[in-house]
Amino acid sequence: MIFRACCAFALCLFLVGYGGGARADDTADHVIAVNPVAHDGKLYIDADVDLSISRELREVAQKGVPVYFTANIDIVSERWWWFDKQIVDQQRTWRVVYNALTRQWRVGYGELTLPEPSFDDALSLIRHIRGWAVADLADLEPGKQYKGRIRVRLNTSLLARPFQVDAFNSSAWSLATPWKDFSFSVSVGTPDPS
Secondary structure, eight states: OHHHHHHHHHHHHHHHHHHHHHHHHHTSOEEEEEEEEEETTEEEEEEEEEOOOOHHHHHHHHTTOOEEEEEEEEEEEOOSSSSOEEEEEEEEEEEEEEETTTTEEEEEETTEEEEESSHHHHHHHHHEEEEEEEEEGGGSOTTOEEEEEEEEEEOGGGSOHHHHHHHHHOGGGOOBOOOEEEEEEOOTTOOOOO
């Protein structure tokens, strides 16, 4: 009898904890909007992302440790008779770092880096992705429906080794949006906005 009561109590605690986790997901990080844009013979992606940065991650970044964010995008053409055809499989990684000597934040990808006055301003480039060229329009069939998905995550694999161990053991470092699905088609004869 006591065993059953203990099991019932443990089950209730589990269900309450599980329900609390579900409510937390409502406010989790996510991609708000995705807008594919055709211009100058290329397909560009604009996206708005809601990212909430933990206090622990913010403190580490303010100590001058570079943090990396990666956006992944997949675009496919569906085929009923075979596997979907992969059109785009790309990623872009931003590096955000604070220089204590100049008291300046820098954010960039590839060789391009920009100075920013604050951590939140640096994150603005990641939260508002603009003009990401992902494909040539010549590779896309006019009038055909394409399906895509995008996500943004803290890339812990690029952190310094001691922080990778920390990231593995702490939920404060598990910053990632779920995949956001979108679909689009390229119109025939649409004038190129200039």
